[in-house]
Amino acid sequence: MAHYDFNMPIGEADARRLELNDTVTLNGTLYGIRDATQIHMFDRGRTTRFDMKGHAVVHTAPNVKWVGETAAHPSGYAPICIGTTTSARMERFTRPLMEQYGVRIIIGKGGLSEGSSDAFRDVGGVYLAIVGGAAALETTWVEQIEEVDLDDLNPESLWKFRVKGFGPLLVSMDSRGGSLYTQVNNAARDKRAAALASLGVKAS
Amino acid sequence: MKVDLKEVEEACKELYIRALKLLPPDIKDGFKRLDATETDATGKAILGTMIRNIKVAEENQNLLCQDTGIPIYNVTIGSDVEVDGYKLKQAIVKGCERATQEHPLRSSVVHPVTRKNQHTSSGRRVPVINLDFVEDSETLSIEMIPKGSGSENNSWLKMAVPADGIDAVKTFVVDCVLDAGGKTCPPTIVGVGVGGTADLCVHLSKIAATRPLGSHCEDPEGARLEAELSSAVNQLGVGPQGLGGDSTSFAVHVETAATHITMNPVAVNMQCHSARRARATFTPKGLSYGF
Ligand code: SF4
Numbered sequence: 001m002a003h004y005d006f007n008m009p010i011g012e013a014d015a016r017r018l019e020l021n022d023t024v025t026l027n028g029t030l031y032g033i034r035d036a037t038q039i040h041m042f043d044r045g046r047t048t049r050f051d052m053k054g055h056a057v058v059h060t061a062p063n064v065k066w067v068g069e070t071a072a073h074p075s076g077y078a079p080i081c082i083g084t085t086t087s088a089r090m091e092r093f094t095r096p097l098m099e100q101y102g103v104r105i106i107i108g109k110g111g112l113s114e115g116s117s118d119a120f121r122d123v124g125g126v127y128l129a130i131v132g133g134a135a136a137l138e139t140t141w142v143e144q145i146e147e148v149d150l151d152d153l154n155p156e157s158l159w160k161f162r163v164k165g166f167g168p169l170l171v172s173m174d175s176r177g178g179s180l181y182t183q184v185n186n187a188a189r190d191k192r193a194a195a196l197a198s199l200g201v202k203a204s
Numbered sequence: 205m206k207v208d209l210k211e212v213e214e215a216c217k218e219l220y221i222r223a224l225k226l227l228p229p230d231i232k233d234g235f236k237r238l239d240a241t242e243t244d245a246t247g248k249a250i251l252g253t254m255i256r257n258i259k260v261a262e263e264n265q266n267l268l269c270q271d272t273g274i275p276i277y278n279v280t281i282g283s284d285v286e287v288d289g290y291k292l293k294q295a296i297v298k299g300c301e302r303a304t305q306e307h308p309l310r311s312s313v314v315h316p317v318t319r320k321n322q323h324t325s326s327g328r329r330v331p332v333i334n335l336d337f338v339e340d341s342e343t344l345s346i347e348m349i350p351k352g353s354g355s356e357n358n359s360w361l362k363m364a365v366p367a368d369g370i371d372a373v374k375t376f377v378v379d380c381v382l383d384a385g386g387k388t389c390p391p392t393i394v395g396v397g398v399g400g401t402a403d404l405c406v407h408l409s410k411i412a413a414t415r416p417l418g419s420h421c422e423d424p425e426g427a428r429l430e431a432e433l434s435s436a437v438n439q440l441g442v443g444p445q446g447l448g449g450d451s452t453s454f455a456v457h458v459e460t461a462a463t464h465i466t467m468n469p470v471a472v473n474m475q476c477h478s479a480r481r482a483r484a485t486f487t488p489k490g491l492s493y494g495f
Contacts, residue, residue: 021246036319063270063310080308083270086354086387110354110387110446131253132354132389132445133478135270136261155310155321170246172447184448185385188440192378195436199374 003168009054012124015104018171020178024128025167029146030107032060032159034085037150038093041158048149048158053102058130059085059109061155064145075145075160082142082161083135086110087127095119107169109133111181120175127173129180141166205342205488207287209295212346215484215491216299219348220275220325221307223482224267227258228495230417231454231479238391238451244441247449251391254444254477269478272309273350275300275331282341285486293333296346300324300331312353344486349414355392355476358384361406364468373398373470374433377456380472381437386446389476392453393417394437397471398426400461409473412457414481416495419457426458433458444477454479 001021006014008028018024031052040046063081067073087108094116097103104125106112109132120126130138147160172180193203235255242248261268277296281287301324304311311323313330325331360380364372377396384392395413397405412421421427433456443449454477463469483494 060270061310061312063267063272063308065308081267081270081310085271086357086389088387089357109389110385129445129447131250131257132386133269133271133352133476134253134257136264136266136268137253137257139266140260140264155312170447180447181386184442184446185382187448188382188385188442191440192382195378195439196375198439199371199378199432199436201371201374204375 008056010104011054012104015124015126016175018126018174020171020174020180022171023168024171025165025169026056027164027166028162029055030161030163030166031055031057032062032082032161033057034059034061034156035089036153036156037158038090038097040150040153042093042096046150050147050149050158050160054104056105056107057097057103058107059087059090060159061085062159064155073145075148077145077148079139079142079145081135082139084109084130084132084138086132087112091116095123098123098125111172111179117173117177117179120173121177124175126171126175128169129172130169205285205344205486207285207292207344207486209291211486211491212292213295213299213302215346216277216296216348217303217306218493219346219482219484220300220303220309220350222493223348223350223480224272224309225261225265226482227268227479228416228481232258234417234454238454242449242451244443244449246447247443247451250444250447251451268480269352270310271352271354272312272325273352274313274356275325276334276349276351277331278334278336278347278349280336280338280345282343283337283339284342285344287344289335296333297326297331301326342488345483347481347483349481352476352478355388355474358388359406359409359471359473361402361469361471363402364470366466366468368468372468373429376470377433377472378436378440381440381442381452384474385442388474389478390442390444390446390453391451391477393475393479394433394453394456395473395475396429396433396456396458398429398458398460399463399469402469404461405469405471406473408459408461409471412459413473413475415457417454421458421460423460426460430456430458
C-alpha cells in the first residue's frame with residue numbers, strides 16, 4: 001500500500017502504477033461531471049472546450065453561489081458545498097470519457113461495474129473512492145471554481161475546480177481488473193446463507 | 205392556538221437549512237457506537253472521516269452533504285390548532301423555495317420528463333407534504349427531511365404471497381442490503397414496510413428509514429423483526445461505503461400495517477449515514493427547533 005501525490009494531469013504509466021488499497025491525493029485541476037453533463041456530451045453530441053487529457057473527474061453537482069466574475073472567483077461562482085454522488089448511474093460513460101477525452105481517473109462513491117473495469121484495463125485508468133456524504137470536508141480541499149462549461153445544465157454543468165490536498169482517496173478499482181467492490185460484494189454474498197440462517201430462514 | 209403562517213414560512217425555510225447542517229444527536233451517538241466496535245481498518249478509517257465531516261460542517265456552518273435531496277415536510281396538527289390547511293401548504297412550499305434561493309442551496313429537483321430545474325427545490329407535488337392529526341393538543345409540529353438520492357434510488361417493493369410467509373420478508377431485506385452495496389452511503393438505516401397496500405407499504409418503509417435511532421416499532425411483531433434483522437444485515441460485511449467492515453447499518457427499522465388475506469407486501473427504503481432531519485414545534489408559548 002503506497003501513497004501518491006499527483007499534480008494533475010498525469011500520464012498512462014502513473015495510472016497503471018496504482019494498485020488496490022493505495023491512496024492518492026490530488027493537486028491542481030479537477031473536473032466535476034454528472035449525469036446530465038455526460039448525457040449531453042455522449043448522447044446529444046455536445047462538446048466541451050476543456051482539455052481533459054490525463055485529468056481526473058469527480059462525480060458531482062456542487063452547491064455554488066453566483067458572486068460575479070472576480071480574481072478570486074474567475075468563473076463567477078463561489079463554492080458552497082462540493083461533494084460526490086453515486087457513480088453507478090454513470091457507468092456507461094467511463095469508456096467514452098477515457099477514449100474520447102483522455103480522462104485517467106474517475107473519483108466517486110459506491111464504485112463502478114465490470115464495463116468500467118475493462119475500460120480501466122484497456123485504456124489505463126483507475127477509480128478512486130471518496131467518502132460519500134463527507135462534503136463539508138471535501139469542500140475544504142477545493143480552492144476555487146476556475147471555469148465552467150455547459151452551464152445551461154447547472155448544477156450539472158462541467159466544472160473546472162482547482163484543488164489542493166484533495167484526498168487521501170482510496171484506489172478501489174485499478175487498471176489490472178481489480179475491484180474492492182467486487183471483492184467485498186462476493187464476500188458478502190458468501191455470508192448470505194449464514195445471515196439468513198440466523199433469521200431461521202433456509203437460503204434458496 | 206391560531207397559527208401565524210408567516211412564521212410557518214420562515215420556519216420551513218430555516219428547517220431545510222438546519223436539517224442540511226446539523227446531524228441529530230441520535231445519529232451522532234450511532235456513529236460513536238459503530239466506531240467503537242468496527243474491526244476493519246478501511247471501515248474504521250471511513251467512519252473516522254464521516255465523524256470528522258460532522259465536525260467540519262458544524263465549524264464551517266456548512267452543509268453535511270452536497271445532496272440537498274428531495275424536500276419532505278411531515279406536519280402534525282393538534283386538534284386545538286386553528287389553521288387554514290391550504291394556506292399552510294402554501295407557506296411550506298414558500299419556505300422551501302426561499303431556503304433554496306436565499307441560502308442559496310443546490311436545487312436537486314427537476315421535472316421527470318423535461319428534466320427542467322426551476323432552481324427552487326420545488327416542482328409538481330414537491331416538496332412532499334405529509335399531514336397527520338393528533339388529539340387534544342395545541343401543538344403544530346413540522347419535521348423536515350432532505351431525502352438524498354443515493355439512498356432513495358435504492359428503494360424496493362415486493363408483493364410476496366402469503367405462502368412465502370415472513371421468510372420472504374426477511375430474505376428480501378437481506379437481498380436489498382446486498383444489492384445496495386456501497387451505493388447508499390452505508391452505514392444506513394434500513395427502513396422496512398411490512399403489510400398494507402403497495403403504496404402504504406412503501407410509505408411505511410420511508411417512515412421506518414427516517415425514524416430516530418433508538419426508537420422501536422410500536423407493534424411488538426415489528427419490533428422483534430427489527431432486532432433480528434439488525435443483527436443479520438451486519439453479518440454481511442458490506443461495511444461503510446461498501447468497502448468492507450462490520451458497520452453496514454446503524455439499525456433496521458420496521459413499520460407494519462394490516463394487509464389483505466391474499467397479500468404479503470414488503471418494501472425497503474434506506475437512509476444514508478447523512479441521516480438528516482430537523483423539527484420545528486409551535487405551541488402557545490412560541491416556536492422551538494429540535495430534531
Ligand atoms: S447517499 Fe446520503 S450521504 Fe451519500 S451523497 Fe447521497 S445524501 Fe449524501
